[in-house]
Amino acid sequence: MSLFPTARSVNWSWSAGLALLFLACAYLMKVLSVVDHNSTVFWMPNGVALAMVLTRSGAIWPGIIAGSFAAGLVLDQPVLVAAAIATGNAVEVYCAFSLIKLFDADFDSRFLRPRDFITLFLTANLSGVISAVSSSFALWYLGVVPTDNLAGNLLHWWQANVIGILVGTPFVLVWRQLPQGWFGHAKRGFETHSYILLSFMVPAALFMDFFRGVFGAVAPEYWMFLLIFWGAFRFGRHGVLLLLVIVASVGYIGIDLGSGYFAKHQQAGMQSFWYYLLVTAIAGILMALMLSAREQTEEALRLKTEELDTYFNNALDLFSIADLQGHFRKLNARWQQILGYSLAELTGKPFLEFVHPDDIPATRDAMARLSAAIPVNDFVNRYRHRDGSWRWIQWNSIAKDGLIYAAARDITEQKAAEDELRLAALVYQNSSEGMMITDEHDRIISINQAFTDCTGYTLPEVLGKNPRILNSGRQSPAFYQAMWQVLSSTGSWQGEIYNRRKNSEIYVEWVVINTIFNPDGSVHRRVAQFSDVTEKKKSEELIWFQANYDPLTHLPNRRLFIDRLQQELIKVERDHQTLGLLFVDLDRFKEVNDGLGHSMGDELLIQVAKRLCACVRRSDTVARLGGDEFTVIISELDDDIYAETIARNILDALSQPFTLGSSVAYVSASIGIAFSPTDASQVEDLIRFADQAMYAAKNKGRNLYCHFTPDMQQHVEKHIHIAGELRAALAGKQFAVYYQPIVDLTRQDRVVKAEALIRWIHPIQGMIMPIEFITIAEETGVINDIGDWIFKEAAQQAKQWQQDYLSHFQISVNKSPSQFHTQDLVHSDWTDYLQQLDMPSDSIVVEITEGLLLDDSHNVAKKLLHFKENGIQVAIDDFGTGYSALAYLKKFHIEYLKIDQSFTQNLAPGSSDLALCEAIIVMAHKLGIKVIAEGIETQQQRDFLAQAGCDYGQGYLFAKPMPACEFEGLLTAQQAVES
Numbered sequence: 001m002s003l004f005p006t007a008r009s010v011n012w013s014w015s016a017g018l019a020l021l022f023l024a025c026a027y028l029m030k031v032l033s034v035v036d037h038n039s040t041v042f043w044m045p046n047g048v049a050l051a052m053v054l055t056r057s058g059a060i061w062p063g064i065i066a067g068s069f070a071a072g073l074v075l076d077q078p079v080l081v082a083a084a085i086a087t088g089n090a091v092e093v094y095c096a097f098s099l100i101k102l103f104d105a106d107f108d109s110r111f112l113r114p115r116d117f118i119t120l121f122l123t124a125n126l127s128g129v130i131s132a133v134s135s136s137f138a139l140w141y142l143g144v145v146p147t148d149n150l151a152g153n154l155l156h157w158w159q160a161n162v163i164g165i166l167v168g169t170p171f172v173l174v175w176r177q178l179p180q181g182w183f184g185h186a187k188r189g190f191e192t193h194s195y196i197l198l199s200f201m202v203p204a205a206l207f208m209d210f211f212r213g214v215f216g217a218v219a220p221e222y223w224m225f226l227l228i229f230w231g232a233f234r235f236g237r238h239g240v241l242l243l244l245v246i247v248a249s250v251g252y253i254g255i256d257l258g259s260g261y262f263a264k265h266q267q268a269g270m271q272s273f274w275y276y277l278l279v280t281a282i283a284g285i286l287m288a289l290m291l292s293a294r295e296q297t298e299e300a301l302r303l304k305t306e307e308l309d310t311y312f313n314n315a316l317d318l319f320s321i322a323d324l325q326g327h328f329r330k331l332n333a334r335w336q337q338i339l340g341y342s343l344a345e346l347t348g349k350p351f352l353e354f355v356h357p358d359d360i361p362a363t364r365d366a367m368a369r370l371s372a373a374i375p376v377n378d379f380v381n382r383y384r385h386r387d388g389s390w391r392w393i394q395w396n397s398i399a400k401d402g403l404i405y406a407a408a409r410d411i412t413e414q415k416a417a418e419d420e421l422r423l424a425a426l427v428y429q430n431s432s433e434g435m436m437i438t439d440e441h442d443r444i445i446s447i448n449q450a451f452t453d454c455t456g457y458t459l460p461e462v463l464g465k466n467p468r469i470l471n472s473g474r475q476s477p478a479f480y481q482a483m484w485q486v487l488s489s490t491g492s493w494q495g496e497i498y499n500r501r502k503n504s505e506i507y508v509e510w511v512v513i514n515t516i517f518n519p520d521g522s523v524h525r526r527v528a529q530f531s532d533v534t535e536k537k538k539s540e541e542l543i544w545f546q547a548n549y550d551p552l553t554h555l556p557n558r559r560l561f562i563d564r565l566q567q568e569l570i571k572v573e574r575d576h577q578t579l580g581l582l583f584v585d586l587d588r589f590k591e592v593n594d595g596l597g598h599s600m601g602d603e604l605l606i607q608v609a610k611r612l613c614a615c616v617r618r619s620d621t622v623a624r625l626g627g628d629e630f631t632v633i634i635s636e637l638d639d640d641i642y643a644e645t646i647a648r649n650i651l652d653a654l655s656q657p658f659t660l661g662s663s664v665a666y667v668s669a670s671i672g673i674a675f676s677p678t679d680a681s682q683v684e685d686l687i688r689f690a691d692q693a694m695y696a697a698k699n700k701g702r703n704l705y706c707h708f709t710p711d712m713q714q715h716v717e718k719h720i721h722i723a724g725e726l727r728a729a730l731a732g733k734q735f736a737v738y739y740q741p742i743v744d745l746t747r748q749d750r751v752v753k754a755e756a757l758i759r760w761i762h763p764i765q766g767m768i769m770p771i772e773f774i775t776i777a778e779e780t781g782v783i784n785d786i787g788d789w790i791f792k793e794a795a796q797q798a799k800q801w802q803q804d805y806l807s808h809f810q811i812s813v814n815k816s817p818s819q820f821h822t823q824d825l826v827h828s829d830w831t832d833y834l835q836q837l838d839m840p841s842d843s844i845v846v847e848i849t850e851g852l853l854l855d856d857s858h859n860v861a862k863k864l865l866h867f868k869e870n871g872i873q874v875a876i877d878d879f880g881t882g883y884s885a886l887a888y889l890k891k892f893h894i895e896y897l898k899i900d901q902s903f904t905q906n907l908a909p910g911s912s913d914l915a916l917c918e919a920i921i922v923m924a925h926k927l928g929i930k931v932i933a934e935g936i937e938t939q940q941q942r943d944f945l946a947q948a949g950c951d952y953g954q955g956y957l958f959a960k961p962m963p964a965c966e967f968e969g970l971l972t973a974q975q976a977v978e979s
Contacts, residue, residue: 019066023071025044046165052172054109055172055176065087068082068090091131092161096126100123103122103123107119110173110174111174111237123165124161131161137150162278163248163281167248191234192235198227200246207255208253208254208259227243228283229287236288247277251277252273317409318335318409319334319408322351323403326350328347331347338385355381355384356383371399377397381393393411434529434530434532436451438528439524440522444464454530455502456501470500472500472506492515497511510531513526515527553605555630556623561631568635569681578678580633580646581633581634582646582672583631585629585694587668588668592665600660603661609622614653631687632650669703670703671705673706689708692708723780727782729762737757737790738961739756740755740960744951745953746946749942749953753810753952754812758790778817787819795844799843801968804968810844810845813847814848817851820860834872842872845875846874847874848877850878865892868893873895875898876889877898879898879899896932897932898931898933899920899933900935903917914944917933917945917948931951932953933945936954939957
């Protein structure tokens with residue numbers, strides 16, 4: 001690998017950033033340097049550059065050279081000196097990089113290990129010589145440094161590079177990730193602030209004689225080492241490196257000012273300070289790294305040991321370690337539970353002592369296989385329990401390093417279950433429900449296991465007792481009287497009863513009671529068979545809740561809201577009341593949801609629901625329809641003013657800040673209000689009208705409320721009607737293209753261009769202007785077909801007028817942002833169509849809004865660049881009315897800026913509009929962009945713009961938009977005058 005990679009591999013963006021950073025650091029070093037700001041033993045830029053080389057892919061050596069060269073010029077160095085030093089700095093950094101890779105191929109740029117610092121220390125000492133020698137001899141050769149000062153200059157240069165790399169490189173590598181937990185809680189935050197404060201105070205006392213009284217008799221020199229220890233132990237690498245940078249900066253300032261411990265003689269003090277800083281850096285960084293490495297190792301070992309011990313001691317299975325002679329070495333607690341022996345009684349004993357005599361031969365054979373390093377799996381034998389019974393144990397074992405590691409499982413119950421499976425199956429089949437039998441005096445004489453499982457009572461606890469011991473008290477005496485009346489008359493009863501378990505927990509059971517009579521008709525036995533339906537009841541309640549309530553806010557959902565609204569409307573009609581419906585939609589909720597996350601968005605909705613409920617009466621209904629839409633049903637209204645009062649209260653409540661975790665969010669609401677029976681008497685109509693009123697509130701600026709008016713419904717109906725007729729209009733050839741001239745202000749207002757403008761010639765309504773249907777066309781997607789049709793019409797017209805009048809005549813076509821987002825191939829279709837017509841690509845100018853340039857969409861950039869590559873020119877329409885990023889004007893090769901008519905209409909000498917127009921024109925011309933002024937209606941406006949250097953004009957002063965036939969007459973007349 002070459003020292004300086006080829007230009008193809010250069011990371012130019014990072015090189016540029018590094019150049020600026022290098023220059024800034026160099027200037028700071030100049031400020032901090034001593035001896036007439038020409039000498040320093042701390043040169044941080046090379047350390048910063050080395051850190052960036054270690055962390056960034058691609059070569060960035062041009063940034064080092066450029067930054068160093070610029071720094072030399074800023075430091076008033078001759079050009080040749082600056083060039084030599086810049087080259088030396090770049091070579092030093094890349095030599096340092098190569099040495100690091102040579103010394104330690106696994107060098108960790110996160111700077112976590114002591115060996116990384118040792119590698120960096122060796123590298124700094126060796127690579128620092130390169131820059132020192134090359135730069136010093138360059139200065140000597142050029143006569144800047146005398147021969148007798150050459151050795152001192154070499155030393156200073158080497159010292160500066162060494163400290164710069166030892167401190168600067170780790171600082172950037174470590175601080176590129178901010179420390180965690182410095183301000184995690186109050187106590188830790190206080191410690192952090194104290195450390196940072198002392199990191200400034202102690203160096204200020206040591207190097208600038210500030211705060212010396214604070215430290216008393218203890219010299220600040222010793223406090224510095226206490227700070228180093230404190231930083232290493234409590235704040236790790238971040239704390240130590242932060243302190244070192246502060247010490248270096250404050251120290252040089254102190255020396256320069258002639259203050260502090262090292263300032264008695266600047267040169268000698270500077271050398272002493274270099275050794276002080278070197279020792280401090282080595283001690284602090286190594287201490288922090290060793291502590292960090294030790295903590296990481298200990299923590300990893302502790303966690304792993306704890307994990308294994310926890311798993312070993314708490315496993316439900318049996319784990320053991322034995323030697324090859326069969327003596328237990330270690331067992332987990334499960335053995336004590338299974339065999340009844342303590343672990344002390346088992347440890348050290350040969351396990352053959354506990355094996356069933358019939359299983360000893362097979363066990364010895366298994367041990368022989370383990371001795372031969374053959375794993376033994378699924379081996380089963382019997383072990384003696386302390387009470388003399390035998391437990392069936394299933395083993396998986398493996399031998400390693402002279403020990404047998406075994407995992408086993410108690411399968412005694414499994415064995416017993418296999419023997420009793422058939423019998424138990426019959427019993428369980430008939431005892432899946434709880435059963436209780438009472439005698440003729442209603443005393444319990446028998447229960448089954450299901451009864452015990454359900455109630456917690458065993459047979460001895462309930463034998464001879466009345467079933468009233470289960471009474472929960474949830475049902476009245478009248479309920480039981482009715483039950484006994486039916487039971488006595490019919491002999492059976494069934495229903496739901498709330499009973500109480502032994503642990504006092506209430507449960508619901510479905511019980512069927514049947515009576516067994518004696519031959520004489522008297523009661524012999526009563527049999528109660530029941531099942532616990534508590535969870536079923538809970539599930540039913542949960543299902544009902546989920547079907548009717550929003551699970552997030554616990555407000556009624558759309559289903560329950562509509563049901564309640566229907567009931568309220570019935571009351572309105574029956575009792576001649578008035579009902580108000582508020583449709584509430586949050587403003588800017590999506591910003592909170594996207595910016596803070598969906599969990600914070602959910603929390604916001606919960607808080608909104610609470611605030612809405614606090615604004616209404618308990619008799620009113622607040623519901624969440626979905627997303628950020630809420631509704632409020634206000635019943636029994638005396639007048640409309642109360643609904644408005646509630647709406648204002650809601651707006652005030654929602655305008656208050658929301659605390660979401662550690663963040664604070666602000667939202668507002670738009671509210672639509674509709675009344676019944678005034679506005680509507682049907683559910684769907686009332687909801688629709690309130691929704692329309694809400695959108696009217698949004699269109700008026702949000703954070704307000706609006707009443708429904710019939711005009712809103714008419715507007716919606718008109719919107720739907722236009723949307724339905726748009727496609728038919730295109731197929732029925734109801735659209736026409738009008739052309740408005742664009743004149744050359746520098747050539748006596750000669751018509752050289754035109755803007756294509758669509759008009760809808762409706763067969764019934766007559767001409768409909770674009771403002772009435774373009775937005776609807778964008779919403780419905782018809783704009784794509786309309787835009788293509790306008791383009792082809794304009795292209796054909798441009799070809800004809802180029803042939804008949806002006807060979808370079810251009811027509812501008814407006815392209816909607818929707819077309820950029822929805823049409824994938826339209827840009828290719830347009831260029832292909834121009835080629836079919838055999839027309840120059842610049843015959844058509846595509847007009848876009850300036851806001852489109854800021855769109856990060858890949859489709860937008862791709863299409864604009866396609867136009868640029870294929871010669872189709874682009875104009876920014878209504879320039880100055882939106883947000884502009886000037887960089888995009890060059891990126892997308894914009895040819896024209898069209899000054900919006902809001903600037904041209906009020907032009908006057910000395911006016912701000914004139915100043916803005918002049919500024920736009922000058923800026924555009926500097927960028928090589930032509931300017932077209934729109935909306936010119938007076939000769940004075942035209943003259944002001946022409947004097948300002950505007951290239952083209954458009955407006956009623958020259959002509960209104962007109963059909964193609966009239967436009968041809970205009971061109972014919974112009975041609976006649978020119979000839």
